[in-house]
Amino acid sequence: MKSLVFAIVVCLFGQLHGDSVYKQRFLQQYNKMHDPANGYFSKWGIPYHSVETLMVEAPDYGHETTSEAYSYWTWLEAMYGKISGNFTGFNAAWQNMEQYIIPVHASQTGNNYQPWKPATYSDELDWPSEYPSPMQFGVPVGQDPIYQELVSTYGSDDVYSMHWLLDVDNVYGFGNLPGSCELGPQADGPSYINTFQRGPQESVWRTIPQTTCDSFKYGGQHGFLDLFVGDNSYTQQWKYSNAPDADARAVQAAFWAYTWANEEGKSSEVSATVAKSAKLGDFLRYALFDKYFKKIGNCVGPYNCAGGQGKESAHYLISWYFAWGAALWGGWSWRIGDGAAHFGYQNPLAAYALSNVDAMKPKSATGASDWQASLERQLEFYAWLQSAEGAIAGGATNTWNGRYGTPPDNVTHNTFHGMFYDWEPVYHDPASNRWYGMQPWSLDRLAQYYYVTGNQKAEAVLDKWVSWILSELKFDNGNYQVPEWLEWFRVPPEVHVTVTRRSSDVGTASATARTLSYYAAKSGNKNAKNRAKQLLDGVWKHQTTKGVSVEEVVDSYSRFNEEVYVPYNWKGYYPNGDVIEHGATFISLRSFYKKDPDWSKVEAHLNGGEAPKFTYHRFWSQSDVALAQGTTAFYSMNNDFGSVD
Ligand SMILES: *[C@@H]1O[C@H](CO)[C@@H](O)[C@H](O)[C@H]1NC(C)=O
Ligand SMILES: *[C@@H]1O[C@H](CO)[C@@H](O)[C@H](O)[C@H]1NC(C)=O
Secondary structure (H helix, E strand, C coil), rough: CHHHHHHHHHHHHHHHHHHHHHHHHHHHHHHHHCCCHHHCCCCCCCCCCCCECCCCCCCCCCCEEEEEHHHHHHHHHHHHHHHHHHHHHHHHHHHHHHHHHCCCCCCCCCCCCCCCCCCHHHHHHHHCCCCCCEECCCCCCCCCCHHHHHHHHHHCCCCCCCCEECCCCCCCCCCCCCCCCCCHHHHCCCCCEEECCCCCCCCCCHHCCCCCCEEECCCCCCEEEECCCCCCCCCCCEEEEEEEEHHHHHHHHHHHHHHHHHHCCCCHHHHHHHHHHHHHHHHHHHEEECCCCCCCCCCCCCCCCECCCCHHHECCCCCCCEEEEEEEECCCCCEEECCCHHHHHHHHHHHHHHHCCCHCCCCCCCHEEEEEHHHHHHHHHHHHECCCCCCCEEEEEEEEEEECCCCCHHCCCCCECCEEEECCCCEEECCCEEEECCCHHHHHHHHHHHHHHHHHHHHEEEEEHHHHHHHHHHCCCCCEEEEEEEEEECCCCCCCEEEEEEEHHHHHHHHHHHHHHHHHHHHHHHHHHHHHHHHHHHHHHEEECCCCCCEEEEEHHHHHHHCCCCCCEEEEEECCCEECCCCCCCCCHHHHHHHHHHHHHHHHHHHCCCCCCECCEHHHHHHHHHHHHHHHHHHHHHHCCCCCC
């Protein structure tokens, strides 16, 4: 009896001690990220993609920002609200997001959109061999079934969605400040830009960064348009594109802010922002449709595959992007969805919130029911793509090769609602399913959904995924290794995976720990809980003055001198005078990098030295660290982890 009492006291003490450790770690990391000396935010309060400027991965410069960084910021602030009881930061982050990365129209174009003909078909480019490809007229496209209800619900033609990329410090000098078009290098504020434009073969190293609002002031005779579209009539125009996983993550953050504020009796403090998240979710439905609103399923041959009526064009999965644009001076506008979906973008918790939580149901007539359909479809998708080992493979597409092509035999026997398995969805350099991070990013959301609802389909996928990852984590003396690269074999229902490279990356390790924590909190799986804590403690050893990070060797920086495809006889200029012409390279289009404090490291490598080493502080990764530690703090508090041994 006495020993039992003693055991209970030790147990309680251990738990309280554990809580405060993880809570302190969350606060310590949060404070580092908000310390102006550490450089996470611009003078407009915009989070940079990374503290470091010399950074090329998906963004081509560290002081750009992405909708991804914004979505992590809202989530970070939601958790700060839970831990401190102060939700002001969450509302402020959303406000900043709305101000700077949700575009307003660059000019009044009037209502020229024709929802029965949302866009004109053009092949995705098999760049550069068949480049540029002309638009093809006469290819059937479907109708946009949500436009009318969005206009009548919100009383505006504007799309309430994030553009994916901002040049925060206006280094390219386009000066596309919110609501403005090409104000130039003198403009003091964040500037909308785009990079990727040429289809799946294009790596960041081959991009030609371009303005989102093209008044032909920069670039060539037709601005940047004739680099990307083989049209004959060039019209001054603006266009934006959305990375739907980020908007979904912001919705997910709002769900947590709402839930946690409720727990603190403070729901009224966040209700205005939560309503905005429902609106974001309403427009995010564009991600659920085929690119040209064609019918979903066995859509082979651009001329053969019919356009969809009503919701026939909805695959209900969160696809890779959607985009919208218009002529600068009126006349026409367009919207497209995307027929290709990667498992890594799915977010069942956001879909659940938008269909089952009253405060977050979109106001439009069919918004909530579309998200209910999406929720069910996403759960089915994970199971369909699950490998024999447990990791989730690639994705599916309604448009083979981005041009409604004929898929190979090996993917035509077992389709997903008539969509084809795509082992490398959307982009190929590097392969989109190689990076391990997609696994915990997406499975964390599935685990959160499971934690909230106890859904059995989610549980079945997670049981298998968790046993896979537990077998692939390596621990040695308090150090850890998580997978970094994955390789895939065969097709569903018999897909296989192997881990081909490992690392101690703090971001993916933290996302893994958080997935395991949510899973353990619901299932009671002690092994998952203990491994989560081991990862969190391992990650925490990698303190830097600015956050938590490990040094990495960046092999890809050998590509700074790589040639970028520019057609012969094409010549144009960036606002700073950098010349765009045949023979241009990544660095020749970005002379500003030569003034970067870290440039000498890259230059030495280009001159034959070793690959450079960097200790990066990416906003998403630093947020993942904080969010994983914080999750453990309050699920221990709620005793969801069960007793501590
Ligand atoms: C809440 O946090 C904000 C910053 O996010 C701060 O300005 C404000 O003073 C805080 N309010 C309280 C009551 O602590
Ligand atoms: C399917 O077949 C194509 C064409 O033969 C081949 O290139 C591809 O690697 C196969 N895919 C898988 C996952 O085995």
